[in-house]
């Protein structure tokens with residue numbers, strides 16, 4: 356098994372025009388002073404970490420953060436997720452009692468004692484008073500899920516012209532992505548392929564800096580048209596092709612010598628990229644994955660040999676942990692979401708009673724205006740939609756109250772489950788990185804932007820050893 360260093364520059368920092376870095380300089384900690392060196396975990400992690408760090412001490416985190424290689428970190432996360440599966444796999448919304456509750460009565464009563472204000476604390480200070488084993492576990496999750504910063508985005512250096520059609524959080528994403536990959540790409544520019552390019556903002560920004568030609572692959576013909584127009588306007592050597600990357604024939608666009616980049620390519624789209632890049636032996640890959648739940652085949656959720664051998668077998672429900680983060684507790688959106696959940700939970704208890712079935716029944720979507728009905732009318736409309744016969748004389752008011760009570764319980768149990776959100780995401784990112792390691796690439800994994808700019812802020816940068824020399 357080939358293993359690549361995690362968060363440590365594999366000696367590829369070279370003098371280059373973009374950053375003006377020098378190899379061999381020694382930083383204050385006695386480590387090579389390069390941008391690729393791991394940053395302390397507190398500077399950002401996947402998942403809930405920015406909040407979590409507030410409740411934990413910096414020194415305790417950095418102690419745990421000896422740089423691990425990708426394969427070892429993947430195995431350690433597998434072990435952690437397996438050992439604690441009962442804490443994160445069962446859905447509190449579905450199970451009336453979490454399987455661990457009987458064995459951890461102290462955790463249940465501590466959760467019950469949390470006020471609504473504590474629950475809503477975005478800094479998760481509730482963790483400070485949690486049973487010590489839970490705080491330790493949270494700290495371990497944080498340490499194993501932490502990704503170093505790949506680069507500090509030098510926004511100014513990217514040039515106002517290339518970025519001028521890009522707005523808001525996208526600018527921050529683009530700046531971080533480019534800062535992380537430009538040193539390698541600019542050293543020996545080869546054609547840049549923007550995979551699922553949209554209008555090609557990423558590819559355009561990169562080739563403005565490297566001078567390389569751009570090939571943009573995108574399904575939507577309108578985005579292809581606009582992207583081509585923008586590049587032509589700037590006088591760039593760019594081809595935009597209308598292509599379905601899920602069609603295996605699309606791999607024919609890839610060649611040795613190219614860099615393939617993708618910003619937020621969803622599940623199957625980034626799996627196709629990895630397969631094609633490996634098969635066609637491209638020079639480098641820079642991928643910020645997203646939407647892991649958009650993978651058609653269940654066995655496709657783990658892509659690497661090591662990941663498959665781990666048999667973690669993540670289900671669609673497991674992946675929802677990443678993609679369904681709780682809404683921050685403020686404003687009318689939050690209140691509406693709470694009402695919907697309480698009513699759904701109330702209805703669920705009602706249907707269990709009426710049908711005599713102890714199990715949760717998946718509920719269909721319903722028209723939003725139903726939330727403006729009273730609870731009784733909501734239940735009757737919902738029951739009709741769901742083919743459930745409700746006794747006409749049934750007093751429905753108590754079920755609303757039960758729904759709110761159950762929501763309070765679910766929110767508390769979700770706190771425990773949510774602690775594992777960064778671990779599940781880190782596992783998926785490292786699995787993708789490991790696939791490239793197994794294919795012989797030198798791989799780095801890290802953050803390219805803050806979570807406030809995008810919750811999917813992990814970037815995998817992989818390059819064939821020997822770069823262009825090997826291909827010519």
Ligand SMILES: C[S@@+](CC[C@H](N)C(=O)[O-])C[C@H]1O[C@@H](n2cnc3c(N)ncnc32)[C@H](O)[C@@H]1O
Nearest residue numbers: 551552553572573574575598599600601618619
């Ligand atoms: C989340 S967007 C990312 C766009 C761009 N990379 C960015 O960050 O601005 C995903 C893009 O993938 C494109 N896409 C979806 N399915 C595709 C397919 N099968 N083949 C090629 N492109 C596809 C969409 O049209 C969309 O532009």
